[in-house]
Amino acid sequence: xxxxxxxxxxxxxxxxxxxxxxxxxxxxxxxxxxxxxxxxxxxxxxxxxxxxxxxxxxxxxxxxxxxxxxxxxxxxxxxxxxxxxxxxxxxxxxxxxxxxxxxxxxxxxxxxxxxxxxxxxxxxxxxxxxxxxxxxxxxxxxxxxxxxxxxxxxxxxxxxxxxxxxxxxxxxxxxxxxxxxxxxxxxxxxxxxxxxxxxxxxxxxxxxxxxxxxxxxxxxxxxxxxxxxxxxxxxxxxxxxxxxxxxxxxxxxxxxxxxxxxxxxxxxxxxxxxxxxxxxxxxxxxxxxxxxxxxxxxxxxxxxxxxxxxxxxxxxxxxxxxxxxxxxxxxxxxxxxxxxxxxxxxxxxxxxxxxxxxxxxxxxxxxxxxxxxxxxxxxxxxxxxxxxxxxxxxxxxxxx
Numbered sequence: 337x338x339x340x341x342x343x344x345x346x347x348x349x350x351x352x353x354x355x356x357x358x359x360x361x362x363x364x365x366x367x368x369x370x371x372x373x374x375x376x377x378x379x380x381x382x383x384x385x386x387x388x389x390x391x392x393x394x395x396x397x398x399x400x401x402x403x404x405x406x407x408x409x410x411x412x413x414x415x416x417x418x419x420x421x422x423x424x425x426x427x428x429x430x431x432x433x434x435x436x437x438x439x440x441x442x443x444x445x446x447x448x449x450x451x452x453x454x455x456x457x458x459x460x461x462x463x464x465x466x467x468x469x470x471x472x473x474x475x476x477x478x479x480x481x482x483x484x485x486x487x488x489x490x491x492x493x494x495x496x497x498x499x500x501x502x503x504x505x506x507x508x509x510x511x512x513x514x515x516x517x518x519x520x521x522x523x524x525x526x527x528x529x530x531x532x533x534x535x536x537x538x539x540x541x542x543x544x545x546x547x548x549x550x551x552x553x554x555x556x557x558x559x560x561x562x563x564x565x566x567x568x569x570x571x572x573x574x575x576x577x578x579x580x581x582x583x584x585x586x587x588x589x590x591x592x593x594x595x596x597x598x599x600x601x602x603x604x605x606x607x608x609x610x611x612x613x614x615x616x617x618x619x620x621x622x623x624x625x626x627x628x629x630x631x632x633x634x635x636x637x638x639x640x641x642x643x644x645x646x647x648x649x650x651x652x653x654x655x656x657x658x659x660x661x662x663x664x665x666x667x668x669x670x671x672x673x674x675x676x677x678x679x680x681x682x683x684x685x686x687x688x689x690x691x692x693x694x695x696x697x698x699x700x701x702x703x704x705x706x707x708x709x710x711x712x713x714x715x716x717x718x719x720x721x722x723x724x725x726x727x728x729x730x731x732x733x734x735x736x
Contacts, residue, residue: 338662338731342686348665351736352672352682359676369704370678373531373636373695376558376565378593379600393592397599401568404602409533409553410546411570415580416590416598420530420567421450422583423554424481425457427526430582431575432478434459439473441465441500442483444490448528449687451481468499473507473523480504480525484532484545487689488641489634491535494542501525501549524575526552531559538607539614539635551575560610560636560697563601566594610636613697616706620696623710627717636697642690648717649724657727661690666730667720668692673733674719675712 339345359368387396398416405414417423428451432438438455440447445466455462460478465471473480482500485491504525527545529536533555536542545553552571557563567590569576583589590598613636621638624631629651630644640648642660649656649663656663668681671692681690694709695701723729 337659345686368676369700371694371698372680373698377562378597384596388592397595400599409570410544412573413576415569415576416595417567420556422588423567423569424450425454426579426583426588428454430578432460436476436478437461437474438479440481443492482527484529485535488691524551529553530556534560535635538610557598561605564597566590610697616696637695639693664690669733670716670719
């Protein structure tokens, strides 16, 4: 394998950022096409800039975040955190006892690594399921996590969601919620709705996580919306207070510029941008099906998994000497270096999915004709075929 460790993934990402910088300096920002669906940004107003001080910023923007965050997610109280992963970590640190269980249900394995890693960090046990027939809650369970939409945009069905809530609410948490509580409470349910807070509700017409009975929900403010790379939590006030206290103890809370960016991003959010991608993705898939068999639809675009990409190459009679993920990373780097097209396998954080996804709800997708995108995908794939049997060339492409 070429990319084996988290350090390798970090080196790949650093190389990608250097390439992006070079493209912007030599060709301009309009020659870079970010189709990750994670582009985010800071849509700050001019008058915001003088208010981003350590204490002035929270005093002014956190009240706004409470109001607009509740409109977006529901819940009794809102908390801004550095990233969705930060919110997950703070929640597990605040609510999960060492040696107890965190139980995770998601539409399709594997989970986002932040959940098992956070569980391991505090010395708790972790179980994950993607089939209701196998799902169970052991004794000594502190927290249930539901993923609304996976890293590859597999979305949970509303039937599964409701059933997990029903099963969980029938069980009791055997510890008081805090030292002031004299009664036992239900096991808390947190929903990791990083992109699902928009995919599930807008594309799949599902209710919000809170409306479906969750106690907590966390979403990413850069996924399928124009906010910064941050996390927004909502839920029951007493739980958010415990999580907020833990977040402040370990520096996981969102800083003033992030909070302001979240407010402006939520103000600017328009569901129509997601809905417009539905027609475009079908046309794109039809065009690519002339040359490929492995592309499939996502809620807002198309994707090809590393395994499907391997099959595409093998079907052309080419001997493969790379892992499935390495093939995907190599193609992603060719797309970036030769065509200025940004995908998650080139810039993703360590542990991110290696699936190549082209998100047509992304802002840059509006400025890229479908015919041009089809040509880029076809041409870059030919470039991949020319190097995929040479691991040394592929390693040079990935790491430069």
